[in-house]
Amino acid sequence: MATKDAPVTNPMIDPVTGEYRVIAPGHTFKSVTDKVSRIVLTTHTPLGWWFGFLVAGGFVCMLTTAVTWLFVKGVGIWAITIPVAWGFAIINFVWWIGIGHAGTLISAILLLFKQGWRNSINRFAEAMTIFAVMCAGMFPVLHLGRPWLGYWLFPYPNSMNYWPQFRSPLMWDVFAVSTYATISVVFWYMGMIPDLATMRDRAQSKFAQFMYGLVSLGWRGSVRHWVRYETASILLAGLATPLVLSVHSVISLDFAVAFMPGWHTTIFPPYFVAGAIYSGFAMVLTLAIPIRKFYHLEDLITIRHIDNCAKVMLATGMIVAYGYSSEVFMAWYSASHWEYFMMWNRMFGPMGWSYWTLITCNIALPQLMWVRKLRSNIGFMFLMSLIVNTGMWFERFVIVVTSLSRDFLPSSWGTYRATRWDYMTFAGTLGFFTFMFFLFIRFLPMIPMSELRLMLPGAKVREKAEPHSTGTPVPEAGD
Amino acid sequence: MPLPEGVYCLMAEFETPTALVHAAHEARKAGYRRMDCYTPYPVEEAAEAIGFHRDEVSLVCLIGGLLGLAAMFGLETWIAVWAFPLNIAGRPYFSWPAFCVPAYEWTILWAGLSACFGMLALNGLPKPYHPVFNAPNFRNGATSDKFFLCLEATDPKFDVAGSRSFLEAQSPLSVVEVEY
Amino acid sequence: MPQIFDRSSNALARMSLILTGLLIIALGLTLDALQRSPWVTRQGQRADQPVPFSHKHHVEGLGLQCQYCHTTVEESSYAGIPPTHTCMNCHSQIWTDAQILQPVRTSWETGKSITWTRVHDLPDFVFFNHEIHVNKGIGCSTCHGRVDEMPIMYAQNSLQMEWCLNCHRNPAKNLRPTSEIYNMAWTGASELHPVWCASETVNEGTPTAESVTCTETRPKQGVQMADLSPPLAGFHAQTVGTALDSQNTAPVELPAGLHYTRFTSQEALGVFLIQHYKIRPPRELTSCEVCHR
């Protein structure tokens, strides 16, 4: 166990387990409630918030510009062409959806596994999911040649008596992504109801009281409600888990169902999911680290969380690495000319550089996370999270662009050079994501207080003297 | 219906969940049935204490899921086989393996929605106005750090004086009368 | 701490939830109705034309044949809009100074076209062909309605894809003998208006239109009756006596040697014609390239 390298004097280390604490000692129901709700209910907004908010806003304007021009001119303003008819749009789509997965994973899967430590980060992880899905959701529409006809992808009774074509993976996408978005929002909101009630009851201004009162639906914490509430959360968690796994599997089918060399691979679903979680956790860290610093949440989001995220990343990273290696192996073992050439082209073709970038970012560098000291080094972990996100973006680039650029018929090989509109759109979505996130941390409790309370020592009902004896309540431990 | 008037309940405030659960046990032993506990986080023991065990959310969820499954798979089959049968890539009209995916997604979608909204409905939410909010100390604590036991006036065994004395016996922080 | 919300808010909250649901449904229904509404399809709308040409007057009143003006309907995809010359054939003698005909005379003098507004306007990506429809037993009125009763021309039908498919999926219900193509009053075969048809064996190369002889009046000899059960399963004829119908008393002379069959239901007639006109099966008629190229 890692106890020895950490001085026991460190209050953040639980002397019993030797693990970092999930929550700093000395917190009470009241203190955590105050700490979290103050961030939102405070009357004066920190300048740093304004600054970030405005910067993000600038990027949103850029996105709007890019999209307007796109609608005016057509997808021709992007670099896509024949044969590479999919470019940044699809790459970003897959990347963003992937980012989203961590949120659901933390809130759902870890809930099922009763991982208490998730409680303090699941709220904004879920928020991250929703905003990521928003960004992702734009692209399927934007990349259409005739976006104004996007609604044809939904089966609705129409005067053409004509319907969508459900054998197409893109149709599967439509339902996978829309379901994913809906369920995420529902799960997120439901989880927030008790906290919104808390906000309602602690808000000073009439307006805030009214608004929070409205959205908290009059939650009053009746234990009957709590019981049903718990069941619902468990059910949703149980549903979100297969959902989150299916969503990225379905997205991977956009490629796996097609039969281009480099796409037509049965390994795609598992390693897309792993990759998604990989990048997702990276994004969690990218967000969590600055926030805990800025709002001094070090004792709610502790080294423990960062450490655990790092471990998950390490694990999923290895799965992804396995995916890559098995692709290489199959290219050789299958003795299929297409596969072999595809892999040669990925490594040594004109766009080989992208392949090596992804290997470096996704496999080579992350190995450093084996070192515990580094794992608990905030700066390093922040850097690593950025590296992994870059790597995962390039993974999609390799899959989409490199595979398409050289397929079956040599006469129609081509290349791909992104235009400024491609970059603007991508950067724009990054801005939009941050923009939404700033709004979130300003107006909603980013850490679930009700679940936090559960983790406090005082939360347990102590098996005390048998009911008929009338003892005075003993003082809570940990106070 | 006429608006109910008068006392809604007697509300006792406790410092700790333990105390609350204990009080609830007592109340149930004493024969009180119409009562409720209010806690800032889920306290299962309290629910058991007041004799609330099973809920129907799971059932609602299951039904929703099955409906979603049937709806989507039915739609797909109808479209591909009856509405406008077309030769797509030489595949059979009834390409069920392809149809499974959206059907699967809709199962989850409908199940999830019915779970959430079922829960809210069963809880009778939204209910922005509720008598308990009339209790002066309720909103200070119920959603942050205090624990409440509420004996409702509609309980046959309820009478203001008796119940108040019973509650005070449970060493609460306070006992208040809550009007409708 | 007082209540934030009034008692009534509970009811309000619930109502608003329900209302939202209802609104969404309503919106859906509205849009569904809208896409089929005349506002989109121009169905039944009378465009303002330079000359208030009355088909009713010319067809019903004067008994002009459709082809007198729409000359190419049987031989081309395009039925044809009459040149000014056609109008002047008569209107150089009659109504020579009618005010409403001024545009026609102007066109005739200046040599500039009369500018009509198209009433049956399909989108440019739809390729409709009059010739084949007319030759395979789809009458004018089937699509254009009772033109002979339209003082001002308007589109009887929506001309939307679902409307086309309606017939392409089951032509039987609209087919009529090619001899009745221009019969505006045609209502299809029924108990009240039975139709007698006889098939002639035509060899390859002879237009299918000539393979069937039909009449609405009871022929003299060899009448058979189509048995109506089950209509789509084709029909097998059975000979019956001549005394079966009371309403048609005056037998007319018709080319001998034909075995007539009496049809009293449109389905049976349709199936009969499908066989003899060699109408392609729905699977082919509903293939996309039939209309979109």
Next chain:
Amino acid sequence: MSTNGGSVISDQQSGETAGTPERKLTLEEVRAKLAKQKGKRYWRSIDELANTPEFQEALEREFPQHASEWLDPVSRRGFLKVMGASLALAGLAGCTKQPDELIYPYVNAPEDLILGKPVYFASAFPFATGAVPVLIKSDAYRPIKVDGNPEHPYNQGGSDPITQATLLDMYDPDRAQHVRYRGETRSWVAFEAEFRAMLADKKASGGKGLYFLSSTVTSPTLARQWQEGQKNYPQAKFVQYDPANRDAHYVAAKQAFGDYVDAQYRLDQADVIVSLDADFLGGAQFPGFHRLAKDYASRRKLQGNTEMNRLYVVEAVTTATGFKAEHRLQVRPSQVAPFALDLAAAVGAGNGAVGYNWTSHQATYLQGLAADLKANAGKCVVIPGEYAAPEVHLAAFAMNQALGNVGKTVVYTDPVNPMPSIQMDDLKSLVADMNAGKVDWLVILNANPVYATPTDLDFVDALNHVGTIVQLSSHSDETSEVAHWHINNQHYLEKWSDARAYDGTVSVVQPMIAPLYDGHSEHEILQSLLDNPDVSPYEAVRTTWKGVVSGGSPAPQKAKGATAGAAAAAADADFAWRKVLHDGWLENTAYTPKNVTAKVTLPKAPAPAGNGIEVVFRPDLHTYDGRYANVGWLQEIPRPVTYLSWDNAVQMSYATLEKFGLAQNAAVKVSLGGKYIIGGALPVPGQADDVVVITLGQGRSTGRVAGGVGYNGYLIQQSGGPWMQPGAGVEKTGDIYDLCVPREDYIDQRSVSHGGDGSGTHSLEGNESLDRGIIRYASLTEYKSDPGFANQGVGHWTPGPNESMFPAYRYDKNAWGMSIDLNSCVGCNACIASCYAENNIAVVGRLQTKIGRILQWIRIDTYFEGDLAAPRAHFQPMTCHQCENAPCELVCPVGATVHSPEGINLMVYNRCVGTRFCSNNCPYKVRRFNFLLYSDWDTPSLKLMRNPDVSVRSRGVMEKCTYCVQRIEAVKIEADKDNRPICDGEIRTACQQACPTNAIVFGNINDKTSEVAKLKANARTYGVLADLNTRPRTTYLAEVINVNEDLAKELGEYRA
């Protein structure tokens, strides 16, 4: 609405409604204007407005940041269009319903017109190398498709890209539209008056000082008019000059036969064909291309027999012909003549070897070739190149004579050109006269000498000494800018004329449409010289052939009465004339072979040129000498072999490229005789080293399409030796000249262990195409021993219909299919041009083409096998394979591409939302996407050209080959009407129709008697990538090469 004349006219109207506000607009004013409008009216007005130049200016001023986009016409249109639409959203009527459509019926309908049914007229495309007999499809009297005349003995329906594209040439919105004098619009009458006044003056002096400069005359009538005119004006001079002329041939002919003769080759009789730098399969610029290509291919079909001809090509410039050859020898331009002479010596013609020191490889080749020729005496033919030196032609005459080919595989006839001449000499003397001030009237007919004359003649300067310059031309070009009078010409589709085809048959050129801009023809001008100056061209043409066309007709009712004789004769003549117009040519006007023998004394070989860089000039295969540079289709369609599009390059071998430290797209400066041009360097496989190929016909300074494309090769062309010059300077400028080559070309750098060949000199695509079984071929002997070679070996198998998880779809009635014979395809691009015309394919422009967004539905894939220094090439027409298990259909989410019951992979444009997944999943990459608004929805004249049976695709829509489904449907409707099955050959796709070698066959594969079914039964048939189980409906007949085994062994070729 689909096919209807009315709509077309209405299009024209709306197109012309570009109302013109006087002052400059600002967007404010635009909005103000719009504010007054309501609803639909608003919609239209914005549309009209959006087309006015003022509005465009306004936008340009208001959105300077879009200036860059402005350069690309496509994007400007797109922008304006959507500008209009988006503004329209403000209007209530928005975009939910289409605006009212107007009908403009005739006032007097023509008798025989059936709107919606096309009519076909026979005519001829008068081209410098001989007329191309054409059959023109006309819809409501608008020509909408030009194809070869299938009944004509010469081309039997075959055509070529230029012939196909003359359609767009006529509808070109850039055509000159008025008679102009010093830039101001004048009437034709005004010119006529001045011209005739001048003639009257000159009558006395016999027309002294009156000069005509014309492009090559192909019209006997024009010749007659001139010759008769000359009687009145003996002093007037008539000079013909085309940059690509037949001087070499005529010089040699005059020397050998004492008179101008044409040589006609009968390739169907030839077992061995030798081309001495002759690109006779390259396109119409080689006299008799259509016939030669057809005959050449007819001997390679391998149907029922194993007889094949064999082609040897010795060439200085890489051409498609060279790559079709069994044995190709690349030599330097200066070596062609010596080689020809040595070959002549080797086959026993002429006077002994010239003693040129050949490399062993060249010597071996020469000996082997000579041996093969002698072995096939009387069954072989030697074809000299048009641009080769006269010696080569002399050698060819001598060899054909000596080998006894004359009368068998080659015959000599009167020249197709009614007034043959040595054009360069005439031009020189003309320039001399001009400089001497002898020319006071220069009438230029259909020529552009300012642009297209050798630089050393300095024609522009010479023009300064000319009194009055008159130019008759279709476009206002470089010459028009200096001409005083500019007369807008009639396109051949607009005028009466006549012309002779390669075989001498006379075709009558008849107008298909009233002159769009009431232009005038050269006939009218020359007629002014005659005594009856007002005779119309129509009359003129009839007079020319009065003798030939008369009587001989199944005379109608014999007229009675005294005067009946003449009347009857007239009636007969009229009947005969109508027959001529119907057939498109005059019976029995084909030339009969002249009985001449060549008296050749072969010269000594010219001194071998030094080792300096030799520059070769060649006309562009599509824009020819530049006259078609403004035709979008021709610019855009990639040239054979080089794949150049929208450009001409400085072509050289890979070695030479390295020698000068250049790379593809590097700007290179080529200087000659003190002048220089700068172009982009392009390595061409199989090009001889130290040779630089300059393509003429680009670098025009006028025309929205032609302007600024490529460099102008005439700037360094020399009148002495216009086709080849030694001692050129080549230097690297250091700049980048980004050539437009819509194809990535890679050298295979893979080691053998990685599946490469390890040489590092082969083409990656080439190697892969063979490894992947995309190209399959064998030598004739291999084929004989094993006819089924194409379907053996790894990756060459085709899964059966039942090797699948689900039952195969049954196609019980018609099942359309196509078979393409790779042995016959000569890569001439005729099919592509034809497809552009038939299917309303949009021109996307240089930029879009460069980044791979070209919209052509059929393309000619070219794969180079072996060392790129001297490779073998394979041409493969590639178009939608209509796979029965179409991968594209499976992935379309909206069902916009589905399968028809007859097995066609349908593309429903109006359903497409543009996910482009179908293209990604297409292994043949034959789907094309409208990334921007490419189709021109605005230009009225282009609307007239469109095929009314095919939708015009808008932005964001996928498109692809449909097997010309509109033609299939039309025939199906007729057949259903007549209650008969569709007979084989009744439906012909546009590409099949245009193909000069009948390489493409389309039909019903369920009908076992159909030609396509038979071909598919042929053992050579294979499907590209068929092992993917796409079950393609288009299959290929594998190539078979008639290798000269002995020679191959000695040369070490075809190590199998």
